[in-house]
Every structure is written in structure tokens, then in C-alpha cells.
Amino acid sequence: MAKINNALYLLMDHILWFGRAGLLDIDKQKWGNRANKFWLFSIIMHLTRDIYDIWRLLQLDAKSRLMLQTSAFDCDPLRAFVSSNESSYAHIRNCVLHTLLSPLLAWSLDHRGVALDTIKNSCDVMIPLSGLGLIDVSPGLVGICGVVSSLIGILTIADSTCRINPS
Numbered sequence: 001m002a003k004i005n006n007a008l009y010l011l012m013d014h015i016l017w018f019g020r021a022g023l024l025d026i027d028k029q030k031w032g033n034r035a036n037k038f039w040l041f042s043i044i045m046h047l048t049r050d051i052y053d054i055w056r057l058l059q060l061d062a063k064s065r066l067m068l069q070t071s072a073f074d075c076d077p078l079r080a081f082v083s084s085n086e087s088s089y090a091h092i093r094n095c096v097l098h099t100l101l102s103p104l105l106a107w108s109l110d111h112r113g114v115a116l117d118t119i120k121n122s123c124d125v126m127i128p129l130s131g132l133g134l135i136d137v138s139p140g141l142v143g144i145c146g147v148v149s150s151l152i153g154i155l156t157i158a159d160s161t162c163r164i165n166p167s
Helices: 002-020 028-070 077-083 088-099 103-110 112-131 139-158
Strands: none
Touching (some): 002 028, 103 112, 112 139
16 A cells, blocks of 8 residues: 555656646645645555554563573673573673663664665655645754655665665
């Protein structure tokens, strides 16, 4: 559904561009609203996928945490370092991430693809909402949201570990 709406948004946006370039005689406001509606629905579908992925990953994390609690897992980084098990570096990393950093930040680092995609889509949703007049925000905030979304898009292209895996 999201891809169909994104394709329809791009079609409407191209028609709008032809109108602004003077190649077509169209009602620019009407075509702009149509494009924003399709774009908004596409972003909502992407956010729905992100929420589903977060829910699924939280369930998997809860299962693995339950398995670790039932095993002899001791989250003492110093003790893990001294014992120098074969996986002591991973043990220390997990302990530090999950005890010193906030759980949300630790989860976001572990699942950066989903976290970055959710942030990007949350920023993107502001643009069509503002364009449709459903929310009243300053053009500066809309611009900042666009810049953040674009920077995250560039990051996901540059670093493959930041891409979201298909659900």
C-alpha cells in the first residue's frame, strides 16, 4: 500500500511540477493537496511498518533477556573482563550498553535501522501535514524536519548497517 501511495504521490507531484513550469494549465492548489494526501498516507504506512518492527524486535529482545536471566549471565563488566571468557568483549559491551546508557538509547543502537527509519518518517510526516494545513507549524520547523530526514536518508545510503531490513 505504501509503495502504491508513494507512486501516486510522485505522479501528482510531477503533474504539479509541469503546472508550475507552465507546461500544463492546472489548479496548483488542488494538485498540491492531492500530492500531499498520497504522500501523507505513504508515510503513515511506513510509520505503521516501523511500529510493527519495533513491537516485533521488543518481543524478541524480551525473549532473549528472559533466556539470559535463566542462564548464569552476570552483568558485571569488571568480573567479565577479569575472567576473560572467549566472548568477554561482547559481554562487556552488552553490560555497558544496557546498564550505563538508557535502555531506549541502547535499544536504538542495537536496532539502528528501525530507529533511524522511525525518526526519518516522523520528521517526514510533518511536511505533508503542514502542507495540507492539518497542523500549524513554522516553515523553519518544517525545514528542520526536512533536513533531518534528508541527513538520515544520506546516512542510510552511506552506511548499510543503518538501513532497515524488510519485514
